[in-house]
Amino acid sequence: MIVKTVPVTQYLTTNTYFYIDEKSGHGWIIDPAAEADKLLQIIFENNWNIESILLTHGHFDHIGAVQKIADTLQIPYLINHNGNQYLSNPQFNLSAMTPEPITLENALYLKDDDIITLKVNPQICLQVISTPGHTLDGAIYYDKSNALAFVGDTIFKDSYGATHFPGGDFAQLMNSIKNKILTLPEETRLYPGHEAATSVKHEENNFK
Numbered sequence: 001m002i003v004k005t006v007p008v009t010q011y012l013t014t015n016t017y018f019y020i021d022e023k024s025g026h027g028w029i030i031d032p033a034a035e036a037d038k039l040l041q042i043i044f045e046n047n048w049n050i051e052s053i054l055l056t057h058g059h060f061d062h063i064g065a066v067q068k069i070a071d072t073l074q075i076p077y078l079i080n081h082n083g084n085q086y087l088s089n090p091q092f093n094l095s096a097m098t099p100e101p102i103t104l105e106n107a108l109y110l111k112d113d114d115i116i117t118l119k120v121n122p123q124i125c126l127q128v129i130s131t132p133g134h135t136l137d138g139a140i141y142y143d144k145s146n147a148l149a150f151v152g153d154t155i156f157k158d159s160y161g162a163t164h165f166p167g168g169d170f171a172q173l174m175n176s177i178k179n180k181i182l183t184l185p186e187e188t189r190l191y192p193g194h195e196a197a198t199s200v201k202h203e204e205n206n207f208k
């Protein structure tokens with residue numbers, strides 16, 4: 001599997017990830033945050049077949065390119081349960097403070113422990129693990145076979161997500177980090193929504 005990290009910027013810089021099976025060219029885009037044309041160009045240049053859009057949470061700085069990519073590629077976008085509260089409400093997704101408030105109406109909703117399989121090769125799959133705390137709808141996408149997870153804004157390299165936005169809860173965030181992320185195998189690579197990648201082993205030291 002290929003992980004391609006594409007930092008994109010509108011108001012903030014966010015990591016959009018492509019997670020692609022190199023054999024088939026099929027895969028997912030995680031958090032198409034902004035710069036839809038740039039992301040589409042990467043997809044077309046590589047001849048990738050993106051099966052769906054996966055969202056780690058509904059904040060404005062993670063969803064800015066969702067509508068255009070979903071419409072252009074005719075693919076669904078998936079978010080954890082509680083996500084509608086964010087996608088449908090600019091106060092909750094924080095786009096109300098920008099000149100272009102965002103509402104997204106047609107997401108598909110996931111729940112804890114759902115498995116998302118790659119249609120072209122169902123052996124390739126991601127497990128949905130709910131990680132509320134930064135938001136109510138936080139989820140990570142975990143590939144056990146390849147020892148990696150896309151973790152959104154739950155945890156960052158040597159840091160963790162803010163909890164002062166709507167639905168944020170510090171105790172819940174710590175619970176998510178300690179009991180949902182740091183319990184994954186040590187070698188698991190963690191790909192956050194902002195800044196550099198890290199690993200369970202590296203972050204364990206920060207939460208002792």
Ligand SMILES: [Zn+2]
Pocket residue numbers: 057059134153
């Ligand atoms: Zn966020």
